[in-house]
Amino acid sequence: MYDSGKIIIGIGIFLLFVAFPFYYTAIGKPVVKPDPRIDTPAIQAMEKKQCVESKNAMKTLHMQMLNDWRDAVVRDGQRFYVATDGKTYNMSLQNTCMHCHSNKKKFCDECHNYMAVKPYCWDCHIEPKEGA
Amino acid sequence: MMKMLVPLAAVIVLIIVSLAGVEAAGLEAVFGIVIPYLAFIIFVAGMIWRVIDWGKSPVPFRIPTTCGQQQSLPWIKQDKLENPSTCTQTFARMILEVFFFRSLFRNLKTELHDGKVVYGSDKWLWLFAIVFHYSFLVVFIRHIRFFVGDVPDVIHILEALDSFFQVGVPLVYITGLTLTAGVLFLFLRRIVIPQVRYISLPADYFPLFLIFAIAITGILMRYFTKVDVVAVKNLTMGLVTLNPQIPQGIGSIFYVHLFLVCTLFIYFPFSKLVHMGGVFLSPTRNLANNSRMERHVNPWNYPVKVHSYEEYEHEFKDKMKKAGIPVEKE
Incomplete structure (x- = not known):
């Protein structure tokens, strides 16, 4: 892979965005219905x-x-x-x-x-x- | 006409499938749990696969599309944004491209006037592309309130701004309307302008119809037919906390909306929509035009056996002298 450093950073940012609900809810207060x-x-x-x-x-x-x-x-x-x-x-x-x-x-x-x-x-x- | 009808039929089939699946077959668990998880995994894995695939393609030479004076002699003014030669300048150019769609801003219309070709500025595509993309972004971010327990203040501020005019109850979101308007314009553009209609394919119409259907089902749910929104959040929070459940009595239209969104996510990495990632990896945009300052060697250059004139002359010097051919070295 070329420019792998930049591409991995880019993928990392992408994952940070799409996984936001999962880790934000996991580290936050428990959800009460x-x-x-x-x-x-x-x-x-x-x-x-x-x-x-x-x-x-x-x-x-x-x-x-x-x-x-x-x-x-x-x-x-x-x-x-x-x-x-x-x-x-x-x-x-x-x-x-x-x-x-x-x-x-x-x-x-x-x-x-x-x-x-x-x-x-x-x-x-x-x-x-x-x-x- | 078929180029338009096939994707339209596809979207209608998607709607019917989800309606029938929930109403008749009672497959809430499939449409509410299995497909959303699948869609998320396919979307994320698909995007990563696409980006790595692009990363594997060698781009040995600098091929930016430039449209300004390149860096030259010190007294010739360089157009640093249109023809960047350093990393910083390229970065600035990319920012303008990603956030402000600069290349669309240069969109031209070509017309014949009295037998002469005339070029004119045509900003409509740029304007509605901006409206569409930013509306979709805001709509997307707003939906975070369904996916986190403790909604961040940023989302509250965004919602307050989006419902700024406080029309009706639930408050009308401006972006809901502008997103629909943007999609409608992008669709009308394809059918009204003959040249654009000629080059439009089913893959161009399908995302437009799909996004239109998503927007309409969302608007219907919020303002007209109504769903049990607390039950909806119970479902989405179940997905997020990996503890999926199907609350009773949500209303079928929610499952239609969700299924269309899942389709969009699954379709995303394998279609033109992947330009979301592709814009960052466009060699015609993200490269600095420094070909005159740095030597870029093609990594897969085949080792060519060279026989220079110097060597040639050395080899045949005697014969050349005999034949009276002038030689450079005595």
Whole structure:
């Protein structure tokens, strides 16, 4: 092989890049799967533990729903949301969502941190104060 | 037309295969574990094999493509970037090539105007090549958030910049759109310009269709059809920690996306896409034009038996003198 020194350095850099996830995860903190908790007092007190929409819909679409709620409230002054099951909810992050899910750290942050997502909810809303 | 339809059909078949494999045959483990590992190994081994193969090819002489004044007399100004003569100058030239696609920037359009050949600057290819490659790079780097537990801050900053306009939720990534636009332009270029269409082969269309399909499935997943993204990360982290598992209920479109990406990785070292490594090993780029300063000897020169005139004259001196032929040495 010609210029083997340079070629081996090049291959080394390439391997350093492609193997990054493997060694970075191996030397870093152990990966903990998220475990969002719904054991808040408000949820415990509910007879039927049911969010605004079904669990699956909430899981994949909650961000879109919050965005739609924001637009409806802030831009159109429309404050009430009729869910698929006919129940009416007050469209409010702090008064409706966070009333039940009062455990931001153990609920919201669990998955958001795992997925490295930083929603900008708390740019405007007041973040709930929780003990560590 | 067939040159375009065959690769298009190939991509559609890939999509159907992965959809059928997951939906009908329930082969999640194959598409989620076996093929990704295979693709990674083939990609890495294939790239190393290609580079070593290139390294074995001798390049005895300096063959850089130059387009400027070479180093000459001290009062003639050298074009150090277009015609480098030292290692540093060549390095600078390579940096401009790798990061800014300098040779594409010189792309010309040739046209006939009133019977005369006219050359004009044509920067569109350069512009969209830059847009495409850098978008793909950012999209690629962004995906690291699925492959490490503790995501580095650099990735957070990159994501924040990429979703700078804060449109919709999940925030729209600018590079997702520009990557798709770049691929579309590179495809349109091949079908709109007759000369380029003439020289385009299935191997030119296939990567474009494949990357387009990857981008579209990714965009669909993020903004429209939705997948269980936590389950997706459970799967990818399982791969990274060598503890593979198949979480339930991810959604088939994820497996389509993953299978297309695996195809891209497997296809990579054996196709034109390998220019990712090849750009560094192009003798027409990475050599200094120092042929006038240094002697480059061909390593496989055959030892030629030489009989110089001096020896010849020495051998036949007497006969030459007799015949009256002038000799140099008495």
